[in-house]
Amino acid sequence: MYVERKQLVAPGEILAEGKYVSGENTHREDEKIFSSRVGVVEVEGDRLGVVPVKGCYVPHVDDVVVGRIVDIGMSGWTVNIDAPYPALLPASETPLLGHRPSRQRVDISGMFEVGDLVVSKVLAFDRTRDPLLTAKGPGLGKVTAGRIIKVSSTKIPRLIGSKGSMISLIKKETDAHIMVGQNGTVLVSGKSPESENAAIQAIRMIEREAHTRGLTDRIQAMLRTKVKGEGVES
Amino acid sequence: MKVEEKPVELIDQNGLRIDGRRLDELRPIKMEVGVLDKANGSACIEQGKNKILAAVYGPREAHPKHIALPHRAVLRCRYHMAPFSTSERKSPAPSRREQELSKVIRESLEPAVLSEYYPRTTIDLFIEVLQSDGGSRCAGITAASLALADAGIPMRGLVAACAVGKIAGRVALDLFDTEDKQGEADLPVAIMPRSNVVTLIQMDGILTPEEFQTAFDMAVRTCHTIHEQQKAVLKQRYLSIKEEVEEKNDVEKKEK
Numbered sequence: 220m221y222v223e224r225k226q227l228v229a230p231g232e233i234l235a236e237g238k239y240v241s242g243e244n245t246h247r248e249d250e251k252i253f254s255s256r257v258g259v260v261e262v263e264g265d266r267l268g269v270v271p272v273k274g275c276y277v278p279h280v281d282d283v284v285v286g287r288i289v290d291i292g293m294s295g296w297t298v299n300i301d302a303p304y305p306a307l308l309p310a311s312e313t314p315l316l317g318h319r320p321s322r323q324r325v326d327i328s329g330m331f332e333v334g335d336l337v338v339s340k341v342l343a344f345d346r347t348r349d350p351l352l353t354a355k356g357p358g359l360g361k362v363t364a365g366r367i368i369k370v371s372s373t374k375i376p377r378l379i380g381s382k383g384s385m386i387s388l389i390k391k392e393t394d395a396h397i398m399v400g401q402n403g404t405v406l407v408s409g410k411s412p413e414s415e416n417a418a419i420q421a422i423r424m425i426e427r428e429a430h431t432r433g434l435t436d437r438i439q440a441m442l443r444t445k446v447k448g449e450g451v452e453s
Numbered sequence: 454m455k456v457e458e459k460p461v462e463l464i465d466q467n468g469l470r471i472d473g474r475r476l477d478e479l480r481p482i483k484m485e486v487g488v489l490d491k492a493n494g495s496a497c498i499e500q501g502k503n504k505i506l507a508a509v510y511g512p513r514e515a516h517p518k519h520i521a522l523p524h525r526a527v528l529r530c531r532y533h534m535a536p537f538s539t540s541e542r543k544s545p546a547p548s549r550r551e552q553e554l555s556k557v558i559r560e561s562l563e564p565a566v567l568s569e570y571y572p573r574t575t576i577d578l579f580i581e582v583l584q585s586d587g588g589s590r591c592a593g594i595t596a597a598s599l600a601l602a603d604a605g606i607p608m609r610g611l612v613a614a615c616a617v618g619k620i621a622g623r624v625a626l627d628l629f630d631t632e633d634k635q636g637e638a639d640l641p642v643a644i645m646p647r648s649n650v651v652t653l654i655q656m657d658g659i660l661t662p663e664e665f666q667t668a669f670d671m672a673v674r675t676c677h678t679i680h681e682q683q684k685a686v687l688k689q690r691y692l693s694i695k696e697e698v699e700e701k702n703d704v705e706k707k708e709k
Contacts (some may be wrong), residue, residue, distance in 0.1 A: 227691055229684040230602050231565075231610025231647035244607060246567065253647065255567055255607035257687050272691055274605025275493065275512055277571075303512040303574040346572050347523070373605065431695045433702045440705075 224262050227430065228254040234267050242268030258373075259430045272430060276302045276372035276402040278350040282341045285362065285400035286352070288331045296331055298339070301372070301402045304349045308339060312353040314360055336362035338398060338406075358398070365398070365408035368419055370426045372403035377429040378422060385425065385435060392442035393418040417445045463620040463632055470632065472501075476625045479615070479675060484596070484686045486603040494604025498596040501629055502586035507596035508579045509604040512571035520575070526568040527575045530559035532593055534582040554590050555580075561594050561614070561643040561653035567607040576606060587630040588616045594643045594653065595679055602687055610647030611683050613676040616640060617668040619660060624668045626675060640665070642672035646680035649673070 220235040222228060234245060234252045241247040244256045245267055254260075258269040278284070278300065286298035286306060295309035313330055331337060337352075338359050344350040354360050370378065379386045379399060390397055395409030395418040405422060409415035421438050428434055464470055474480070480501030489495035492508040499505075515521035532554040536545045547555075558580065566576065578600070580593040591614035598612040618628040620636040633639055638658025644651050660668060 227688045227695075229611065229687045230608040231645070232684070233647075246607075246609065248648070253610065255609070256605055257602055257691075271605050273494070273603065275571075303514060303571055305514060428694060428698050430691055431698050433699070437698065437702070 222260050224260060226260045228260055228269060229257055230255055234260060238265060240266040242266040244269040244271055271373045273371055274373045278302050278341045278344045280341050280344055282401035284339060284341060284402040285404035285406060286337050286339060288333050288335045288337060291333060298337060298352060306350040306352050308352040308354060312355055314355050331361060338362060362406060365406040366415055368405045368407060368422055370403050370405060370422060372401065374426045374429045375399060375401055375403060378425050388435065388439060389418055389421050392446055417442055463635060464623060472629065476623055477671060479627050482682060484599060484682060486599050486686055487690060494600045496596045496599035496603060498592050500588065500592040502584060503589050503592045504584040505589060505592050505596050506581045506583060507600040509576065509600045511576040512574035515573060515575045521573045524569060524572055526571040528559055528563055528566060528568060528578065529575055530555050530578045532558055532580045534585060538582045538585045557653055558590060558594055558597060562597060562612055564650065564652050565598065565608050565610055565612050565645055566601060567609060570607050587628050587633040591616050591641050595683065599683055599687065610645045611680060612643055612645055612652055613679040613683060614641065614643035614653065615672055615675045615679060617672045619658065619664060624664055626671055640668050640672065642669065644673060644676045646677050
């Protein structure tokens with residue numbers, strides 16, 4: 220192994236030679252493993268991967284994403300989920316139709332308009348067809364309130380943290396409701412503008428400093444001073 | 454009215470060139486990534502008097518749809534010189550030369566991009582020459598590969614390029630405009646320094662086999678130097694953030 224954990228690498232940089240397994244964002248040539256993107260090295264046993272610092276969103280089945288309706292068709296909607304592929308939300312996958320027998324006619328034309336934001340889940344996606352979404356299920360459906368923050372989708376795992384530690388920290392400290400879309404769109408709605416601002420500031424800080432050590436502690440310290448300080452003011 | 458250019462001595466008695474460089478000396482290079490806000494990836498390069506901007510959009514939905522390929526992303530490239538990039542105004546319409554350069558630059562980058570990760574999409578690459586002074590295709594390739602890496606597109610490795618030419622009977626590195634026009638030969642080379650694969654090689658003028666070998670070796674060596682700088686530039690932004698915040702960490706720890 221030529222690199223250490225958490226080291227920043229560029230595309231084409233050699234990571235290891237020999238018995239290691241080539242993980243995410245790396246490629247193998249003969250016995251050598253190279254990085255494919257700019258990112259931070261991650262080691263798991265003998266598997267070497269790179270956590271990218273920038274990149275586009277690639278849908279995965281079961282991802283919850285926040286998309287914007289861009290077109291209305293005969294039997295559904297086209298949704299922009301900030302991926303290289305347009306996503307399809309069929310009318311049959313909307314909450315209203317879910318509970319009714321299919322032969323009953325329901326007018327769904329006004330359910331989503333162009334420009335609406337929809338929280339949805341990726342039902343199916345493979346590289347030969349465009350992603351298919353569903354808006355049926357708890358927490359899914361049209362977005363009616365909150366503030367929208369866009370971050371790079373590569374920073375989402377860091378924003379959530381291991382087993383959701385980071386996101387639950389922010390929720391606990393700011394008392395705001397946060398919905399994280401895997402595609403990089405985050406919805407924040409808090410009890411007060413101050414709590415929203417604090418949460419947004421924390422998210423921005425994570426986006427900027429995702430590749431550094433001791434981030435959770437810094438976020439906690441920042442939120443404590445911020446929330447407390449503003450509590451005194453009001 | 455065009456002023457006739459007087460032929461000047463390309464190499465003086467001290468063995469120095471018009472701009473004071475030695476024969477094997479590169480012009481100073483300055484690179485920066487992430488210069489454009491709206492592009493997915495971007496880079497800017499200054500090599501001597503060259504100023505070139507490279508922007509990458511994508512991978513994104515292919516338009517028109519029929520150009521999309523089922524098994525990989527399509528790389529599209531446009532090399533363009535701004536009307537004000539030369540001393541005589543250049544028509545903004547793409548010239549024959551620009552079309553050729555767009556093609557060879559695309560082909561020099563295609564082996565580096567792992568395009569099979571994003572089937573049915575396009576990756577659009579724009580190279581805009583703001584100020585030109587010879588060797589702009591090579592500087593363009595160097596900047597373009599940085600922009601691709603900055604966009605987070607998976608790559609086998611970066612691509613670095615530089616040109617070697619022949620002036621006043623001697624092989625010289627990185628010709629600028631006057632040398633290029635009055636010199637005897639020009640040999641632009643792009644390589645993937647990671648695996649030493651040549652992705653672009655062109656030549657105009659005449660070189661003997663021996664001269665070609667020296668010139669080629671010189672180009673490959675220089676590409677490796679440029680590659681080191683490319684890697685440093687790509688990491689620099691993230692490393693400075695890391696240093697800044699981790700320093701704060703250490704200070705806090707000491708206070709405790």
